[in-house]
Amino acid sequence: MIDETADGPHSGGDMDNDKRYTIGFDLGGTKMLSVVFDADYKVIAQEKARTPPDGDPAVILEAMDATVRKSLKTAGIAFDRVNCAGIGVPSPVDRAAGIVISTPNMGLFQYPMKKELEAKWGVPVFLENDTNAGTYGEFRRGAGKGKKHMAGIFVGTGIGAGIILDGKLYCGASGYAGEVGHLIIMEGGPLCGCGQYGCLEAFSSRTAMAKDAVALASAGNMPSVFKQAGSDFKLYKSKMFELGLKENDPNVRKIIERSAWHMGVGMANLVNILNPELIVLGGGLVDRIGMPYLETARASMQGHLMAGIAKSVTVVLSELKELAVPLGAACIAREETK
Amino acid sequence: MIDETADGPHSGGDMDNDKRYTIGFDLGGTKMLSVVFDADYKVIAQEKARTPPDGDPAVILEAMDATVRKSLKTAGIAFDRVNCAGIGVPSPVDRAAGIVISTPNMGLFQYPMKKELEAKWGVPVFLENDTNAGTYGEFRRGAGKGKKHMAGIFVGTGIGAGIILDGKLYCGASGYAGEVGHLIIMEGGPLCGCGQYGCLEAFSSRTAMAKDAVALASAGNMPSVFKQAGSDFKLYKSKMFELGLKENDPNVRKIIERSAWHMGVGMANLVNILNPELIVLGGGLVDRIGMPYLETARASMQGHLMAGIAKSVTVVLSELKELAVPLGAACIAREETK
Numbered sequence: 001m002i003d004e005t006a007d008g009p010h011s012g013g014d015m016d017n018d019k020r021y022t023i024g025f026d027l028g029g030t031k032m033l034s035v036v037f038d039a040d041y042k043v044i045a046q047e048k049a050r051t052p053p054d055g056d057p058a059v060i061l062e063a064m065d066a067t068v069r070k071s072l073k074t075a076g077i078a079f080d081r082v083n084c085a086g087i088g089v090p091s092p093v094d095r096a097a098g099i100v101i102s103t104p105n106m107g108l109f110q111y112p113m114k115k116e117l118e119a120k121w122g123v124p125v126f127l128e129n130d131t132n133a134g135t136y137g138e139f140r141r142g143a144g145k146g147k148k149h150m151a152g153i154f155v156g157t158g159i160g161a162g163i164i165l166d167g168k169l170y171c172g173a174s175g176y177a178g179e180v181g182h183l184i185i186m187e188g189g190p191l192c193g194c195g196q197y198g199c200l201e202a203f204s205s206r207t208a209m210a211k212d213a214v215a216l217a218s219a220g221n222m223p224s225v226f227k228q229a230g231s232d233f234k235l236y237k238s239k240m241f242e243l244g245l246k247e248n249d250p251n252v253r254k255i256i257e258r259s260a261w262h263m264g265v266g267m268a269n270l271v272n273i274l275n276p277e278l279i280v281l282g283g284g285l286v287d288r289i290g291m292p293y294l295e296t297a298r299a300s301m302q303g304h305l306m307a308g309i310a311k312s313v314t315v316v317l318s319e320l321k322e323l324a325v326p327l328g329a330a331c332i333a334r335e336e337t338k
Numbered sequence: 339m340i341d342e343t344a345d346g347p348h349s350g351g352d353m354d355n356d357k358r359y360t361i362g363f364d365l366g367g368t369k370m371l372s373v374v375f376d377a378d379y380k381v382i383a384q385e386k387a388r389t390p391p392d393g394d395p396a397v398i399l400e401a402m403d404a405t406v407r408k409s410l411k412t413a414g415i416a417f418d419r420v421n422c423a424g425i426g427v428p429s430p431v432d433r434a435a436g437i438v439i440s441t442p443n444m445g446l447f448q449y450p451m452k453k454e455l456e457a458k459w460g461v462p463v464f465l466e467n468d469t470n471a472g473t474y475g476e477f478r479r480g481a482g483k484g485k486k487h488m489a490g491i492f493v494g495t496g497i498g499a500g501i502i503l504d505g506k507l508y509c510g511a512s513g514y515a516g517e518v519g520h521l522i523i524m525e526g527g528p529l530c531g532c533g534q535y536g537c538l539e540a541f542s543s544r545t546a547m548a549k550d551a552v553a554l555a556s557a558g559n560m561p562s563v564f565k566q567a568g569s570d571f572k573l574y575k576s577k578m579f580e581l582g583l584k585e586n587d588p589n590v591r592k593i594i595e596r597s598a599w600h601m602g603v604g605m606a607n608l609v610n611i612l613n614p615e616l617i618v619l620g621g622g623l624v625d626r627i628g629m630p631y632l633e634t635a636r637a638s639m640q641g642h643l644m645a646g647i648a649k650s651v652t653v654v655l656s657e658l659k660e661l662a663v664p665l666g667a668a669c670i671a672r673e674e675t676k
Contacts, residue, residue, distance in 0.1 A: 092646075102646075149511040163611075165503065172613025173487040174650045179610040184603050184642055186525045186536075194644055198524075265522050272517040273501075273611050275510025304522055306532055308430075308440075312512045 021077055022334050023068055023085035023123075024326030026130060027051065029105045029157065032064060034071040035326040036082075041141055043323065045075035055107025065120050084124045084337045086329030087113065088133035090160075092175045098127055101175075126333040129171075130154075130325050131178065134318075135162025136169055137328025138280045142319040149276045152318070153180055153267065154283030155259075156238070158193075159201045163274065169332075181205065185265045203262035206285045210236035212255045223249040242288040259285075260293045264300020271305060271313050282318025290317060359415055360672050361406055361423035361461075362664030364468060365389065367443045367495065370402060372409040373664040374420075379479055381661065383413035393445025403458050422462045422675045424667030425451065426471035428498075430513045436465055439513075464671040467509075468492075468663050469516065472656075473500025474507055475666030476618045480657040487614045490656070491518055491605065492621030493597075494576070496531075497539045501612065507670075519543065523603045541600035544623045548574035550593045561587040580626040597623075598631045602638020609643060609651050620656025628655060 021044065026033040032051050036044040049067045052059045064087075072079060091103040098114020117125040128136070135152030138144045144152070144164065153161045159181030163170045171177050181201035182194055189198030193207070202208055210233035216222055217231045225244040229235035244252025267279055279301075286293050298315045318324055359382065364371040370389050374382040387405045390397045402425075410417060429441040436452020455463040466474070473490030476482040482490070482502065491499045497519030501508040509515050519539035520532055527536030531545070540546055548571035554560055555569045563582040567573035582590025605617055617639075624631050636653045658665055 165508065170503065173615040174613060174647075176647045176650060177611065177613040179613075179644075179647065182610050182644065183607050184523055187523055187527075187600070187603055189525075196642060262525070265525055269521050269607060270611060272520050273515065273608060275512060275515040275517075277511040304534060306517075306520065309512075309514045309517065312514060 019081055019083040021075070021082050022330040023071075023082055024323075024328075024330030024333075025064065025068065025085060025087045026133075026322070026325035026329070027060075027064065027087060027089045028130070029090055029103070032067055033322065033326055034064075034067045035323065035330070036071050036075040036077060037327070037330050041327060041330065044077065045071045046326075047071035047074060051106065055105075057108055057111050060106060060108070061113075061116055061120075064117070068121070079121060079123070082121070082123050084126065084333040085117065085121060086126045086128065086133065086326075086331070086333030087117070088128055088130035088325040088329045089113070090130050093127040093129055094175070095127065098125065100127065124333065124337050126329070126336050128329055128332050129160075129162070129175075131160035132162040132169055132171065133326075133328035133332065134282060134320075134324035135164060135280070135328065136332055137320050137324040137326075138282070138318060139164045139328075140331045141327055142324060143280045143316045144278055147278045149274070150278040150280065151178070151180075151270055151274065151276050152280045152282060152324070153263070153270075155204060155206065155263070155281070155286045156284040157205060157207055159205050159263075159266075159283075161270070163276075165274070180266055180270055183266050183269050185262060185269065200262065200266035204259040204266065206236065206238055206241075207233070209241060209255050209259050209285075210234075212258070216251055221251065223247075223252050225249065225252065238285045238288040241285065245289060245292060256289055256293060257296050260296035261300045263293075263297045264302075265304050267297060267301040267315070268304035271301065271309060275309065276313060279313060279315045280318055281315060282321065282324060287318060287321045357419055357421040359413070359420050360668045361409075361420055362661075362666075362668030362671075363402065363406065363423060363425045364471075364660070364663035364667070365398075365402065365425060365427050366468070367428055367441070370405055371660065371664055372402075372405045373661065373668070374409050374413040374415060375665070375668050379665060379668065382415065383409045384664075385409035385412060389444065393443075395446055395449050398444060398446070399451075399454055399458075402455070406459070417459060417461070420459070420461050422464065422671040423455065423459060424464050424466065424471065424664075424669070424671030425455070426466055426468035426663040426667045427451070428468050431465040431467055432513070433465065436463065438465060462671070462675050464667070464674050466667055466670050467498075467500070467513075469498030470500040470507055470509065471664075471666035471670065472620065472658075472662035473502060473618070473666065474670055475658050475662040475664075476620070476656060477502045477666075478669045479665055480662060481618045481654045482616055485616045487612070488616040488618065489516070489518075489608055489612065489614050490618045490620060490662075491601075491608075493542060493544065493601070493619070493624050494622040495543060495545055497543050497601075497604075497621075499608070501614075503612070518604055518608055521604050521607050523600060523607065538600065538604035542597040542604065544574065544576055544579075545571070547579060547593050547597050547623075548572075550596070554589055559589065561585075561590050563587065563590065576623045576626040579623065583627060583630060594627055594631060595634050598634035599638045601631075601635040602640075603642050605635060605639040605653070606642035609639065609647060613647065614651060617651060617653045618656055619653060620659065620662060625656060625659045
């Protein structure tokens, strides 16, 4: 067995050695991921499942429970050896009360998830907004180790962010901080899903990119990798953009570059307000595209900042990728139970 | 004499009663203001002077010294009864080293102002960026009393801001936080003095408003209050916009509304990132126009935010107005010398 002391400051000095495992969980709109971490945050097992689409909280809870138990079974670990669980959810959360405030896509409103899961599992459960959890994961154990002021920006269906200031997660006066996706970068620009015109999300999310792809489809000017999805923008996945880039399709490249370029404007705005040392770019889309996305976004960001401040910030890719949220949630849970 | 204990937490318990006065100083690009505060931050005397325009640091220092001594003389207080001095400067500062980093208009670059003034005055001197100092003044003794998360935005020749998070001034990883004037709110919008297109400052500063006024002049469509300034946009003062609004001139009203409306977009961006409880609007232009500016900016901000977050923030006018910077600088100095 691994020496408990190897875990450093997060070990919880008086934690029972028998209870040395932590669950980190990422509850997404389309899929969920349960990860069993040991005391050193090494991955012992992980399990993915579809998030039930019908929006019934009890059904979602059932699926979460089954996925966690499956990951523990794979790890060969009984629930009584788990010390706590951290859950990343796509919603603002009331941390103290353990309530998911609102996930429009999933039908969870003011839902007491902490209480429900603690009743099922018999261990302390902590909720955190998913992009906050992902940023915290990168800060503790990923690309942001040793930094004090940083932000994580995650690009997928939408765009979310987490903020670390002075070495602590910053959530704002009422838990809404980090709404980078709804920064207005072009008044009167394209309509965003939130109802505003010109939000970053309306330019740079995978949804915005899919709308560009659909425009090509409607003009009969379709990259081969997009053929299957055609005119239904819901069918466009990050993987298709990755493949199109590998095939060097000029239209796919344009769509990616446009997303990354406008992302750079949003990043410049974030930097002008917060002056962080580091921005970590992640999320499904960026994890797939990688360096070409990063390089365009960084060049745009630097070009949209004054020289002094442009030099003050580094931009890197997520190190933890899809483990960022579960790991961050697990760190938060373990630090809270210390 | 006022009871020392009335000053509460800022009094400095072991401060000599003979040394109960603090200098707060606002060094601006065109004028400077020295204020003598007593232990309760009551204004004992204040003195204004023109900032020498020739950009010679020694000449500026001389003028600062003369203005401070004049304010002390008006107050009837000798320098040996001053405990410390706080100086707000229109530049990022190195607080620890007491250095003014760069004020392009005034010729101060890497200038050791703390050391120079301490040599002249024999009291501890502290430097702070002016918009940070102004925000701190509102936070401690003005419109932001009792708040934990707030921002101050100051509109004049340019647009600057200060940020208070968790009850402390937040300056970022390298002192650049709060560059609200250079938020890009419209990619490809009007050119800003910084060389970028579409910055908030290019829409909402007094300089931007003066450019609109000049456009009217060149079309021969001149409100009477603008006649004197004509086509030279440097001659447009906040007072002229105030007068035009009082005369109910429709073009002046449009110029003010445009500034305030775009300011609301910048404020929405700030709120989306920081989720503050309060925004205080001040600076020469807003202090003059007052409620009409505030109401338009607030309506625009709320219209550009999602409902939940829009309800979480209050917007008010500066209470301290031109005393905000000297008072904030004095508070910082006194808290640093405790």
